[in-house]
Amino acid sequence: MEPLVSTIVILLSLLPSAVKSSGDAEALLTLKNSIDPSNNLPWQQQQQQQLCKWEGVKECMKGRVTKLVLEYMNLNGVLDQKALNQLDQLRVLSLKGNSLSGQIPDLSGLLNLKSLFLNDNNFSGDFPSSISSLHRLKIVFLAGNQISGQIPVSLLRLQRLYTLYLQDNRLRGAIPSFNQTSLRFFNVSNNQLSGEIPLTPALVRFNASSFSGNLNLCGVQINNSSSCQSQSPNNYTPVLPPETNETTSESKSNRTKLILIIAGSVGGFVVLLICLVLLWMVCRRNRTKPEERNKGVDGVLCVDVNTGGEGTSGGGRGCNNGGKPGGFSWEGEGLGCLVFCGAGDHQMNYSLEDLLKASAETLGRGTIGSTYKAVMESGYIVTVKRLKDARYPRQDEFGRQMDVLGRLSHTNLVPLRAYFQAKEERLLVYDYFPNGSLFSLIHGGVVDICLKDYSPT
Structure with a gap:
């Protein structure tokens, strides 16, 4: 029963x-x-x-x-x-x-x-x-x-x-x-x-x-x-009555006071502007020093390490909007473009629009940014890292660094497949590996990872 x-x-x-x-x-x-x-x-x-x-x-x-x-x-x-x-x-x-x-x-x-x-x-x-x-x-x-x-x-x-x-x-x-x-x-x-x-x-x-x-x-x-002012309905010139002797002397006195006030305001503004420029120069100098010390030592960006990946060699850059009918080109609007890295046979036929439409799953968050698992409509899976600070380094320097990362080849390095940068947005696209994080592998057991003999090509 x-x-x-x-x-x-x-x-x-x-x-x-x-x-x-x-x-x-x-x-x-x-x-x-x-x-x-x-x-x-x-x-x-x-x-x-x-x-x-x-x-x-x-x-x-x-x-x-x-x-x-x-x-x-x-x-x-x-x-x-x-x-x-x-x-x-x-x-x-x-x-x-x-x-x-x-x-x-x-x-x-x-x-x-x-x-x-x-x-x-x-x-x-x-x-x-x-x-x-x-x-x-x-x-x-x-x-x-x-x-x-x-x-x-x-x-x-x-x-x-x-x-x-x-x-x-x-x-x-x-x-x-x-x-x-x-x-x-x-x-x-x-x-x-x-x-x-x-x-x-x-x-x-x-x-x-x-x-x-x-x-x-x-x-x-x-x-x-300037054309916004010409569209204003209140754009007219009032007609003033003729001035008498008394009003003339009074107006001259008022005009003198007004000139003094304007001169004082302009002078104060100039002094304030000079102070701001000096402060900006000092801050910029202090900010660039750490970058010069770190340049060429460990690099600015980190590279994910994985025990089951295969490296690639070769290089190449190019914007991609998928080549589909009705596709969109963000570069045409000054918003950046999706740049593929690595050899030509590894370039995938997907666009930024495909990434926007992909189903996303959060894999983790760190000091550099957040990492997501993106499943596209075609079934293709990639790992997308969204960087927190999209201002540094500058766009040209960021592009050069991505080119270097895209040419790295080693069995324990996850290859960088593409990157995207706009005014306030930077994304890194990697191959997806279901083997878990490096932290879990290291602390979950003994893993033999050899990080030598990698060769940029």
């Missing part, structure tokens, strides 16, 4: 997940009916039990779809709002490179969504303000559509926003004062935006390419802040 009761309890516990998985399958089939008139998606009612193996379903968790990627599949039609919101466990949704049209539906049901790629379609109508309620959203690609209306101020509620690409649309009005410190990639070029670009810390880091193609925009970022 007791085994029978235990079996019934187990079956009842599995019932909710099975029901939810069936709900995801029904939602996907409904979505297919609305956007796949050419039957490009081989989804079938009879294959609901194999939902996680359906084309475009890249990841599942407990039978629920968490990553849906339907890119460049000649899909067209209008998205079914109800079916889409039933997929409430989605982390990544990518429908880019199709011919989807109509208004982007309300997506407020996708509370777990982190990455949204709807670029390069035919969406129209107002900006989908519903995404402002998705508090976990980090990456938003809506470029290359026909979206109109204003950029909603409610986007300021997305405190984790990392990438916002809205270029090549029909957006109008002013740019909101984005103040998210996490914002690293931003582009609103080729729209109909107007007014002054806000001087927030989040927006001043972007150059003119992020705002080009908006004829009525002005601001420091595009080097035409």
